[in-house]
């Protein structure tokens with residue numbers, strides 16, 4: 534039984550869950566776990582070692598031995614800042630591929646649970662509420678339509694000065710979502726006990742406020 538309060542926020546790519554989860558963690562003074570970053574780090578580390586993203590045994594070995602840490606906004610791998618490198622579209626695809634491998638997921642499980650520390654944790658990903666923190670008192674399934682998510686990702690890339698093609702982004706998001714939903718282990722799905730937060734018409738602050746309002750109800754129960 535985990536006594537550390539955990540807010541689990543799951544949802545598809547580019548739904549805004551990272552930004553919302555971060556905002557909720559900040560408002561409550563909780564720790565924050567970006568679990569997708571661990572899959573991205575695994576894909577990056579495996580690629581740098583010349584491994585194929587489909588080599589389950591070897592990639593799981595990389596995941597188990599990942600020399601990575603979160604230092605505020607900075608993500609460090611093998612001693613170097615990889616905060617931007619893990620956000621590339623290529624590594625996003627690699628993360629989705631390695632995340633479909635059961636041995637990789639198993640290798641990262643305890644590490645993710647280790648982030649649950651007092652006074653609490655906000656964790657975002659695909660299986661926070663179902664597998665990693667099944668006893669989380671608050672589970673949120675945060676989503677938005679594919680068109681809205683593609684438009685947000687497009688704006689993000691343009692904002693970073695990168696080339697972006699809306700049609701390609703939409704197709705890529707759909708392929709990645711399909712893989713995340715169809716895999717046999719920990720598929721992306723709304724849990725029966727997760728509250729649905731559709732952010733199509735919501736700004737970040739409103740979405741954060743909604744999660745905080747749900748949390749106040751849970752915390753009083």
Ligand code: DC
Nearest residue numbers: 568569570572628629632658659660
């Ligand atoms: O949230 P993100 O885009 O950074 O996640 C990258 C990939 O990792 C995505 O394809 C889904 C996968 N992932 C996962 O399978 N389970 C998680 N808890 C988090 C991410």
